[in-house]
Structures are given as structure tokens and as C-alpha cells.
Amino acid sequence: xxxxxxxxxxxxxxxxxxxxxxxxxxxxxxxxxxxxxxxxxxxxxxxxxxxxxxxxxxxxxxxxxxxxxxxxxxxxxxxxxxxxxxxxxxxxxxxxxxxxxxxxxxxxxxxxxxxxxxxxxxxxxxxxxxxxxxxxxxxxxxxxxxxxxxxxxxxxxxxxxxxxxxxxxxxxxxxxxxxxxxxxxxxxxxxxxxxxxxxxxxxxxxxxxxxxxxxxxxxxxxxxxxxxxxxxxxxxxxxxxxxxxxxxxxxxxxxxxxxxxxxxxxxxxxxxxxxxxxxxxxxxxxxxxxxxxxxxxxxxxxxxxxxxxxxxxxxxxxxxxxxxxxxxxxxxxxxxxxxxxxxxxxxxxxxxxxxxxxxxxx
Amino acid sequence: xxxxxxxxxxxxxxxxxxxxxxxxxxxxxxxxxxxxxxxxxxxxxxxxxxxxxxxxxxxxxxxxxxxxxxxxxxxxxxxxxxxxxxxxxxxxxxxxxxxxxxxxxxxxxxxxxxxxxxxxxxxxxxxxxxxxxxxxxxxxxxxxxxxxxxxxxxxxxxxxxxxxxxxxxxxxxxxxxxxxxxxxxxxxxxxxxxxxxxxxxxxxxxxxxxxxxxxxxxxxxxxxxxxxxxxxxxxxxxxxxxxxxxxxxxxxxxxxxxxxxxxxxxxxxxxxxxxxxxxxxxxxxxxxxxxxxxxxxxxxxxxxxxxxxxxxxxxxxxxxxxxxxxxxxxxxxxxxxxxx
Numbered sequence: 001x002x003x004x005x006x007x008x009x010x011x012x013x014x015x016x017x018x019x020x021x022x023x024x025x026x027x028x029x030x031x032x033x034x035x036x037x038x039x040x041x042x043x044x045x046x047x048x049x050x051x052x053x054x055x056x057x058x059x060x061x062x063x064x065x066x067x068x069x070x071x072x073x074x075x076x077x078x079x080x081x082x083x084x085x086x087x088x089x090x091x092x093x094x095x096x097x098x099x100x101x102x103x104x105x106x107x108x109x110x111x112x113x114x115x116x117x118x119x120x121x122x123x124x125x126x127x128x129x130x131x132x133x134x135x136x137x138x139x140x141x142x143x144x145x146x147x148x149x150x151x152x153x154x155x156x157x158x159x160x161x162x163x164x165x166x167x168x169x170x171x172x173x174x175x176x177x178x179x180x181x182x183x184x185x186x187x188x189x190x191x192x193x194x195x196x197x198x199x200x201x202x203x204x205x206x207x208x209x210x211x212x213x214x215x216x217x218x219x220x221x222x223x224x225x226x227x228x229x230x231x232x233x234x235x236x237x238x239x240x241x242x243x244x245x246x247x248x249x250x251x252x253x254x255x256x257x258x259x260x261x262x263x264x265x266x267x268x269x270x271x272x273x274x275x276x277x278x279x280x281x282x283x284x285x286x287x288x289x290x291x292x293x294x295x296x297x298x299x300x301x302x303x304x305x306x307x308x309x310x311x312x313x314x315x316x317x318x319x320x321x322x323x324x325x326x327x328x329x330x331x332x333x334x335x336x337x338x339x340x341x342x343x344x345x346x347x348x349x350x351x352x353x354x355x356x357x358x359x360x361x362x
Numbered sequence: 363x364x365x366x367x368x369x370x371x372x373x374x375x376x377x378x379x380x381x382x383x384x385x386x387x388x389x390x391x392x393x394x395x396x397x398x399x400x401x402x403x404x405x406x407x408x409x410x411x412x413x414x415x416x417x418x419x420x421x422x423x424x425x426x427x428x429x430x431x432x433x434x435x436x437x438x439x440x441x442x443x444x445x446x447x448x449x450x451x452x453x454x455x456x457x458x459x460x461x462x463x464x465x466x467x468x469x470x471x472x473x474x475x476x477x478x479x480x481x482x483x484x485x486x487x488x489x490x491x492x493x494x495x496x497x498x499x500x501x502x503x504x505x506x507x508x509x510x511x512x513x514x515x516x517x518x519x520x521x522x523x524x525x526x527x528x529x530x531x532x533x534x535x536x537x538x539x540x541x542x543x544x545x546x547x548x549x550x551x552x553x554x555x556x557x558x559x560x561x562x563x564x565x566x567x568x569x570x571x572x573x574x575x576x577x578x579x580x581x582x583x584x585x586x587x588x589x590x591x592x593x594x595x596x597x598x599x600x601x602x603x604x605x606x607x608x609x610x611x612x613x614x615x616x617x618x619x620x621x622x623x624x625x626x627x628x629x630x631x632x633x634x635x636x637x638x639x640x641x642x643x644x645x646x647x648x649x650x651x652x653x654x655x656x657x658x659x660x661x662x663x664x665x666x667x668x669x670x671x672x673x674x675x676x677x678x679x680x681x682x683x684x685x686x687x688x689x690x691x692x693x694x695x696x697x698x699x700x701x702x
Contacts, residue, residue: 065563173651203418204590208634208647215644230563233593237636237645256641274568275638276593280616283597290572291565293519294533345639 017092018053019224020077020192025050025086027072031299044299046072048248049086051325054192059218059225061239061256063232063271067295068245070228074194077226078110079103108138111185115197117177121169127180128165131155134187141188154183158213175206182213192224200231211238232275236260244268247306248298250325254332264330264339267307273344289344305337313338378450379406380584381430381469381552386444388425391437397655399425401608402443407552407584414587414595414616416631417605418652423588425608427554431471432461448552466497470545474557476537480529486513486540487525493547512543516573535566539573546577553578554586559594571598592635596620604628607653607663610682614689624691624700626668662694670695 027047032038047069054060062070076083079095088095090106098106114120121130132151135142142150152162158179169177178198185193195214199207211234217223229235235242242259244252244267252265263269270289277286291310296302302309308318317337328339383405390397400422407413417423428434430446430453446453448468453461473479481489490512491505500508506525513521516539529537538558545553555574559567575598578585589595595602595616602619604612604627612625623629630648650667653659659666665675674694682692686702693699 065565175651203652204592204631205418205634205648206651208636208645209649211636212645212647232564233636233638236638236641260638260641270565272638274565276567276571276591276597277639278592278596278620278632278635278637280596280599280620288568288572290568292569294535294566 017089019056019091020054020226021089021092022053022073022077023051023087023089025073025076025088026084027069027076027081028084042299044297045248045301046298047076047083048298048301050245050248050250051086052243052250052253054224054226056191056224057218057222058241059227059239061235061242062226062228062245063230063235063242064245065230065271065295067247067298069248069298070245071196073245074112074196074226074228077194078107078112104138108141108188109190110192110194111188111190112194112196113178113181113185113198116201117174117181118169118201120181121177123169126166126168127155127160127172130169130180131165131183131187134184138188150187151183154186155180157186157217158183159209173206174202175209178202178210179213182210182217186217186221189221190223192226194226194228196228197230198227199234200229207234214238232272244271247296247301249306249335251307251335252333253325258332260345261343262330262332262341263344264328264332264334264341265307265336266311266313269342269344275345287344305335307336378447380409380449381586382406382445382447383426383430384445384447386426386429386446387442388422388429388434388439389442390439392656395656398608398658399439399655400429403605403608403610404444405603405610405613407586409551409584410578410582411600412578412585412587412598414589414599414602415605416589416592416595416602418590420652420655421605422608422655423590423605424556427471427556427586427588430469430554431465463497466493466550467548468550469552469554470548470550471554471556472538472541472545472558474560476534476541476561477529479541480537482529485526485528486532487527490525490540490544490547493544497548508547509543512547513540516540516543516546516577518543533566534562535569538562538566538570542570542573542577546581549581550583552584552586554588556588557590558587560589560591567594574598592620592631604631607658608655609663609692610690611664611692612690613682614687618687618689622700624685624689624696625664625693626670626695626699627664629699630667630669662692664693670698 025047026049028043028045030040031042031044033041050073064070075081077088095106128151131154132147135147151165155162160176160179199210202210218225227235227238236256239256241255243250246267252259252268259268263272270291273289293310296309304319304321305323308314323335323337325333325335327333330339330341383403385402385404386400387402388400390399403426405413415423429441441454448464453464487506487509490509491502494500494505494508495502510522510525513525518524518536518539532540559570562570571594587599599616601615603610606627612619612628619628623632633646634648636645648667653663661676661678662680665671680692680694682690685691685696685700
């Protein structure tokens with residue numbers, strides 16, 4: 001396996017450039033009416049000005065509920081679809097200005113693991129063919145001669161029996177299939193792996209196995225993970241830094257500890273307080289912020305702050321001015337005019353009133 | 363946590379329990395062999411309490427509930443053994459008509475996936491109203507009026523206007539509320555909630571669980587919560603039955619089981635879950651994967667994955683037995699696991 005191990009590189013280049021830098025990324029999908037003549041009647045702003053960075057060897061979490069745009073971010077990132085606005089820089093080079101050859105090399109360096117191990121593997125291909133297929137597209141990575149052995153090494157590395165190369169995906173359980181997907185992602189010796197809800201389809205006992213495997217591989221190969229999930233506990237466990245998304249924008253960003261222990265945005269606080277906690281002894285001791293209503297449509301987001309329609313702190317200014325994502329007297333950026341630290345996970349959140357759009361139970 | 367935490371109060375009805383599943387076995391005869399989905403599963407539910415049936419996919423956690431609701435397709439599914447007693451009467455011995463009267467009236471169910479549980483071609487109002495028309499002989503008009511009241515009760519905004527909407531016009535959380543309105547329409551004394559929040563986002567999940575608890579407080583119904591989510595169980599359950607490979611392997615109050623599990627599988631589950639309130643040390647998962655129900659290992663079904671397995675575990679299946687207090691565990695070494 002030693003041939004696949006890369007030398008550890010510094011987290012950033014000499015110029016301080018992160019491995020991956022996303023700036024002002026936006027993706028708007030047009031909504032059309034009519035069959036023959038299609039009129040554009042509006043836009044779904046799936047992603048609307050998202051910026052973040054990813055350093056070498058780091059795990060950055062992207063959390064948010066369904067419809068917040070987190071998966072669209074990955075699609076644009078992998079250059080699977082072009083952005084409406086914004087730039088992505090890989091090692092300082094503009095991804096959308098890249099030529100065909102450069103883009104091809106980029107796509108080798110950024111791999112993805114999908115959520116659903118049942119639909120992301122071709123049922124007609126053997127495991128060996130699935131894991132080895134990336135080398136058909138990037139033959140320069142590994143000469144044809146060594147591929148058979150390399151596939152077995154990869155399977156062994158992700159915890160599958162190498163003798164299973166000739167089996168088909170349906171002969172494996174969900175957890176094993178996710179391992180096949182991971183082996184395929186590793187085949188091209190990538191630098192970045194985008195993990196799009198990699199464990200949410202798995203059972204609890206198997207989920208932990210896959211999380212541990214991802215952590216081991218990161219150490220061994222110096223990988224960077226962009227970890228996309230809706231499960232806040234999993235993101236807390238694995239991420240170094242965390243970005244919280246709401247309706248196409250990042251509304252709070254910081255280190256793991258900053259976001260989870262000192263959240264300043266009301267949405268982050270609501271999200272964290274909603275996570276059920278295992279300890280039954282904590283019942284009644286924790287205040288839970290229950291948001292009223294549903295996510296507004298990304299085709300017609302509220303004016304000003306997108307969260308104001310469900311926020312118990314909303315004032316006049318919130319409907320007028322979008323609060324930029326900047327430091328607001330706390331140690332990390334928050335996109336709230338009235339950013340204020342409330343530890344909702346551990347302590348009793350005193351600062352949360354029980355009025356307005358929110359009910360605080362117990 | 364100690365074991366001295368007081369158990370939640372139970373209110374036996376007429377000397378017995380409100381709902382009792384007794385040594386129930388269900389098998390599915392498929393072309394690949396017989397799948398023993400549940401094997402001699404017993405549990406009971408009292409008024410006002412919440413029983414959580416906890417298990418991973420394929421553990422058989424939903425099957426006893428399906429047997430109660432009479433929604434196991436025969437063939438391939440057969441109830442081969444056991445009784446289901448509602449207020450002391452064996453439902454399986456009743457005529458289909460009598461069974462049907464209990465279901466909906468006294469025992470109702472809420473499913474995981476509201477979009478596929480609701481009929482897409484009828485308005486939600488018509489579907490709720492149908493409960494009143496069929497079970498209470500109400501007119502459609504009165505039924506629709508009651509439907510609006512119920513939708514208001516589960517806090518669907520603007521209920522009066524929305525009775526005429528179709529399921530696809532609601533968000534996931536609102537659809538789940540519609541299903542709850544339908545389940546609660548005839549004031550059941552037992553509500554079975556089969557993974558009611560699994561498909562929902564975490565803030566919506568919190569809304570729905572809150573609503574469920576509130577309605578339970580209002581009506582005093584017993585709730586059977588079927589789930590794989592330890593967090594949800596930790597927040598709402600009174601008692602827990604943990605299932606593995608078609609059997610209950612541990613029971614106890616939530617304080618007992620979460621504070622000090624008595625079966626190695628439960629211990630493994632607890633150690634597998636990352637927590638939101640602490641940045642994790644390394645997780646210690648259970649090795650291997652859950653067994654195929656058509657090919658359950660001999661002896662203790664958990665022994666191939668168990669860190670404590672001895673020779674006896676490969677040969678002799680440990681029965682679910684009393685360990686200490688009211689706690690039961692199906693492990694030869696339950697005392698060691700508990701440290702008593």
C-alpha cells in the first residue's frame with residue numbers, strides 16, 4: 001500500500017493559500033413556464049454567495065437541513081455544473097478558468113463519496129471493476145499491469161476481503177457497499193474527498209465503523225474532507241471546522257468548538273437545541289428551541305435576513321438589511337445582527353426568551 | 363447513574379395491561395427460505411406511558427406492530443405463535459370485523475413516510491374525514507368539519523383552508539402532522555408511532571416529537587415508539603425493549619438501560635453513537651454487521667459480534683431473563699455486563 005501514501009505536505013502553500021478556496025459561490029436554477037416557448041419566471045437560489053476554505057489534512061463540515069443548498073455546493077465544486085457567480089480556487093488556480101487537461105487533473109484530485117451505497121454502485125459491475133474503473137479514465141495513475149493487485153490492496157485497506165473482487169454489489173450489506181465506494185474514491189490517490197452524507201443511510205453500529213475508517217484513511221493519506229451532513233452529532237465528531245447553512249448561505253462559521261459550544265446565530269442555536277440527547281437524566285434540564293413553521297422557499301426568500309421569519313430576535317433592521325457573515329464581537333463570524341453566545345447543548349440557555357416565533361419547552 | 367431511579371408509574375387496566383404482546387412469532391415464507399422476523403416477542407404497554415422498541419434495520423422492530431394493526435400480508439407472512447391482548451382480550455382470536463373495529467378506534471398507527479402512507483389523489487381532509495364516515499357513520503360534510511378541527515389540533519396553520527389540499531402540497535413535517543391528525547381522529551388509547559421522525563430534518567423532528575408528547579399528555583394514550591434513534595428514545599421513552607435479530611434482548615426503564623445497559627449489544631450501540639455535546643474520542647463500534655433473519659446464528663444471535671462471547675454462547679441461546687430489579691437481559695453474562 002506504500003505506493004499510495006503521499007508525503008505529508010504543509011496545510012497551506014508558502015503564500016498562505018489554502019488547498020481549496022470557494023468565494024462568493026452562487027447557483028441559481030431558472031424556473032420556467034410554458035412548453036414550447038419557455039419563459040423564465042424566477043430563480044431558485046439554491047446557493048447564494050457561499051465562501052469557505054479547506055486546508056490540507058483538514059475536515060470541514062457543511063451542515064444544514066434539506067433544501068439549504070449543501071449538495072448543490074458539491075456539484076459546483078466538482079465542476080459538474082457551472083456556477084451563476086463566484087470562484088473556486090484549487091491551490092490558488094481558478095477552477096472555472098481551467099482548460100480541459102487541467103480540469104481532468106483536478107477531478108482526479110477531488111473525489112466524492114455518495115450518500116446512498118445502493119444506487120451509487122453499478123449493479124452489473126463486479127466490485128473489482130467498480131474500484132478499478134477510475135484507472136480506465138486516468139490511466140496515468142497506475143499502469144494496467146499493477147491494477148489487479150492494487151484493487152485487492154484497496155479492498156483490504158477499507159476492510160473488505162480482497163477475495164471478494166469478483167462479487168457484485170448486491171452481495172454486500174450497506175456498510176460494505178459504502179466501503180466499496182470509499183475504495184473507488186481512493187483509487188486515484190485524491191487530495192480532497194467530498195463526503196456527501198456518507199453515513200446517513202447506514203445503521204448505527206455500522207455508521208461508527210465507517211466514520212472510524214474515514215478518520216484512519218485521512219491520517220494515512222493526508223486527505224482533506226469536505227463533510228456534508230445533516231446529522232449534527234456526526235459532524236461534531238469528525239470536523240475541525242464547521243459551516244452552518246440556511247437557505248443557500250452560510251450563516252455561521254468557526255471551529256468545531258466555536259460553533260458547537262459558543263453558537264451565536266439563532267438558527268444554529270435552534271438546530272443544536274433540537275438534537276435529541278441520549279441522557280434521559282438531562283430531560284427537563286435542557287431548554288429546547290422549537291422553531292415554528294417551515295423553511296421559506298428558496299425561490300422567494302424573505303427580504304433582509306433569510307431567517308427573520310422564524311427568528312425570535314427579529315427587529316425592523318432584519319427585514320431591511322441582510323446581516324453579513326462577519327465577526328460580531330465574538331470569536332467567529334456570524335450572520336446575525338444580534339449575534340450573542342448561547343450554549344444550547346450543555347448549559348441552560350438563559351438568553352432565549354419564550355416569546356415570539358419560538359416556544360421554549362420545559 | 364444508579365438503578366434506584368424510580369420506575370414510571372403504570373396504570374394497569376382491569377388488572378392487566380392496556381396492550382400486551384405475548385410470545386408472538388411471525389415468519390415470512392419466501393422463496394429463499396423462511397425468515398423468522400420476530401421470535402416469541404413479548405412486551406406490554408400501560409395507559410399514558412411510552413414504550414420504545416429500539417433496533418436497527420432488520421431487527422424485526424416493526425413486525426409486532428404490523429401484526430397488531432393486521433397489516434402483515436399473508437402470504438408470505440404468518441403469525442405462527444402468540445397472543446395480542448387489548449384490554450385483556452386476544453385480538454388474534456377475534457373475528458376480522460371485531461379486529462377492524464379496534465383498529466382505528468382504539469389502536470392507531472403513524473408511519474415513517476407520510477408521502478407514501480397518504481393517498482395522493484384525495485385531499486387530506488377527505489382522508490381524515492373517511493375515519494369518521496367509516497367508523498362513526500358521519501356525513502362527509504360533518505367529517506370535513508371534524509377534519510379541520512383535528513388539523514388545527516395538530517397545529518397545521520390555516521387548517522380550515524388546507525383541508526382541501528392534497529398531500530403533495532404539504533411539507534414533510536406538515537404531512538406527518540396530517541397523519542397524526544388521522545391517527546388521533548377517533549381518540550385511540552394506543553398510538554403506535556413507527557419511526558415517525560426518521561425522514562424529517564432535526565428541527566422538524568423536534569416539532570413533531572413535541573406535539574406527540576403534548577397530545578399524549580392531553581389524551582393519556584399509551585405510545586409505542588418504534589425507532590433506531592437512541593437520542594429520540596433518551597428524550598421521550600419511559601421503558602425500552604431492545605431488539606436484535608428478531609428477539610428482544612433487553613428491557614428496562616430508559617434510566618436503567620441508558621444508564622447501565624445489561625446486554626453487550628446495547629453497550630455496543632451506546633458506544634457507536636457520536637454525541638453532539640462532546641467532541642468525540644474515537645468511536646468503538648460493534649464489529650461486523652447485523653445477521654440475515656433467514657440465517658440467524660446458532661446459540662446467541664449476537665455471539666459473532668460480541669466481545670464477551672464464550673463457548674457457551676455459540677451453543678446455547680440465552681433466554682430473556684430477570685437480572686436485577688425489573689430488568690431483563692438475554693445474555694449469559696448479563697451480571698458481568700452490569701457489574702452486579
